[in-house]
Amino acid sequence: MRTALRLLGTRYGIALVLLVIVLVIVTLGRTVLDNGRGSSATDAIGPTVATVPRSADPFSSLGDDGVDESVAAAPSLSKGAADAATVATRFANAWVRKPGVTGDQWRAGLKPDASTELMASLAETDPADVPTATITGATQLQANGGTTVARIPAEGGTIVLGLQVAGGRWQVTSLDWEVA
Structure with a gap:
């Protein structure tokens, strides 16, 4: 136990702790951003990231905002302008x-x-x-x-x-x- 604590006090130990923290943050971030699209913690590392299907729109999983984009906004006409x-x-x-x-x-x-x-x-x-x-x-x-x-x-x-x-x-x- 004492040698393990001594290892953590060295630059290699600190680098190992930082690596673990970064991997945890990346994994949690991917899990939250994927919002249940079937990703796993292993998607954050390794070559399997390229094989995981992803949407071209990074905001597609955020849900419907209620705006009907198929309806064009009415043009801005001056008062009294002909239709x-x-x-x-x-x-x-x-x-x-x-x-x-x-x-x-x-x-x-x-x-x-x-x-x-x-x-x-x-x-x-x-x-x-x-x-x-x-x-x-x-x-x-x-x-x-x-x-x-x-x-x-x-x-x-x-x-x-x-x-x-x-x-x-x-x-x-x-x-x-x-x-x-």
Whole structure:
């Protein structure tokens, strides 16, 4: 017994005690963090750590916080700003082909509801090339991640608009035409 106490007083004894303390702390820490996912004390040491299945999300075992992440947060609109359906319908009505309208007049009608990027992409568009002159149905909205998609039936196809909130108001950020 006396030689054991003398061993603990040496640097080797102190190193052994510290090693045991570290192993106990690591083992307890893994047990607490694993929260019952089938780990054991042997997971803390040795090559078996790589074979223990682990979740990619270290917080997956913490439980449900009650937040439904599938529902996107409502965009922040300025007071009195038009809703997405109104903006999409107004843009589509300005976009359809109108005989006798110049390119500058046509773009001026689109500009209040379009993003700067979309207006830049329409800079060289001839309004006579727009494939439809008549909207035939109501605007249908669908949330798609951070973008809202508006589908507007028209003669010969469907106008598809991407909308996002920017500067406190809805803006059309993309334009597509689907042939019927």
